[in-house]
Amino acid sequence: MQYRRFGKTGFQIPVVSCGGMRYQQSWNDNDPVSEDSQRNLEACIRRSLELGINHIETARGYGTSELQLGKILPTLPRGEMLVQTKVQPKADPKKFIADFEHSMELLGLDYVDIFSFHGINTAKELEWTKRCFDIADGWRKEGRIRDIGFSTHASTQVIMDAIQTGLFEHVNLHWYYIFQDNWPCIEEAARRDMGVFIISPNDKGGRLYDPTDKLRELCAPLHPMAFNGLWCLRRPEVHTLSCGVARPSDFDIHVDMVSQLDQIETLLPPIEARLEAALAEAVGEDYARTWREGLPEPEDTPGELNLPVMLRLRNLALAFDMIEYGKMRYNLLGSGGTWFSGKRAEAPIEDAALAHCLTHSPHAQVIPGYLRETHQMLAGAKVKRLQQN
Numbered sequence: 001m002q003y004r005r006f007g008k009t010g011f012q013i014p015v016v017s018c019g020g021m022r023y024q025q026s027w028n029d030n031d032p033v034s035e036d037s038q039r040n041l042e043a044c045i046r047r048s049l050e051l052g053i054n055h056i057e058t059a060r061g062y063g064t065s066e067l068q069l070g071k072i073l074p075t076l077p078r079g080e081m082l083v084q085t086k087v088q089p090k091a092d093p094k095k096f097i098a099d100f101e102h103s104m105e106l107l108g109l110d111y112v113d114i115f116s117f118h119g120i121n122t123a124k125e126l127e128w129t130k131r132c133f134d135i136a137d138g139w140r141k142e143g144r145i146r147d148i149g150f151s152t153h154a155s156t157q158v159i160m161d162a163i164q165t166g167l168f169e170h171v172n173l174h175w176y177y178i179f180q181d182n183w184p185c186i187e188e189a190a191r192r193d194m195g196v197f198i199i200s201p202n203d204k205g206g207r208l209y210d211p212t213d214k215l216r217e218l219c220a221p222l223h224p225m226a227f228n229g230l231w232c233l234r235r236p237e238v239h240t241l242s243c244g245v246a247r248p249s250d251f252d253i254h255v256d257m258v259s260q261l262d263q264i265e266t267l268l269p270p271i272e273a274r275l276e277a278a279l280a281e282a283v284g285e286d287y288a289r290t291w292r293e294g295l296p297e298p299e300d301t302p303g304e305l306n307l308p309v310m311l312r313l314r315n316l317a318l319a320f321d322m323i324e325y326g327k328m329r330y331n332l333l334g335s336g337g338t339w340f341s342g343k344r345a346e347a348p349i350e351d352a353a354l355a356h357c358l359t360h361s362p363h364a365q366v367i368p369g370y371l372r373e374t375h376q377m378l379a380g381a382k383v384k385r386l387q388q389n
Contacts (some may be wrong), residue, residue: 163188303346
């Protein structure tokens, strides 16, 4: 395993982290845990440590994950692990304190190395975090946490605002090949010597564990997960990628990927060229380069439509046959809360209704038609986030 310095705290963190969102038994933390589920989770943790992946990440919001980890973590060499948990900020700091204390009780640890405010997704949640920050800082002074940061599914502007408070030592955010909007936030984090952790590069990054045949072909000789991982880690500003495992073998592709880090400049350029050519062929060269320009945020759109997401999903479906991924994401719009903002088109989209919010887009004339096409391709029954199921 290779390691990178995780910002100003100085932790040496593996470039692949063990994410705790998929190996737990249930999203309901009150459900009983079966022996088979516990054995599987413990096998995942032991395999992670065997591979040198000593960063174990979880959250109060991950159902039985903390409870199940709490049965094995205290039996392992504590000084050789970096344990991270995340707790949502609350309008009432007393509720935030109660959630943190519950996390610590479940984990069975005296301290966690990396603590994150979970889900600073809106300006309001950033204000709640500021309200709770002194409490977390007190825990750091007591030695109960060693590093304070935040995770986010927010717009780029909200993430930037949070980074520029100067309060945090790390950020967990989305950034990968098919979603590059947050690069300015990573640059700002690097200027402030913050650790950078990439969330869900394999799932939200394109359901890469189940890639389309076309995506496999375009990414050859790499598996699409390996391509995406190398693409992210090419940037030294990125320190670790979450590998959310459901079974011990899920680490295998990522370990192989790490062994190829020294071949990045040989392996990636031809794959990037093929991906870019496929997108240009599918949607047009000019549109492929400029489709994102001038698109409004959902709150500035009639019906709170999330135009960037909808148009990105169209691109991916047409260029890479990513229909199933598109359906998963498109049908979450409207029910994802602050974790996936905006809505899909429920009523017929009229060109005139969007005209005033597309004045800065070079493609204002064609976008309404593209949105109708996207809805026809991807619309189905609404889905919920995993935590809501």
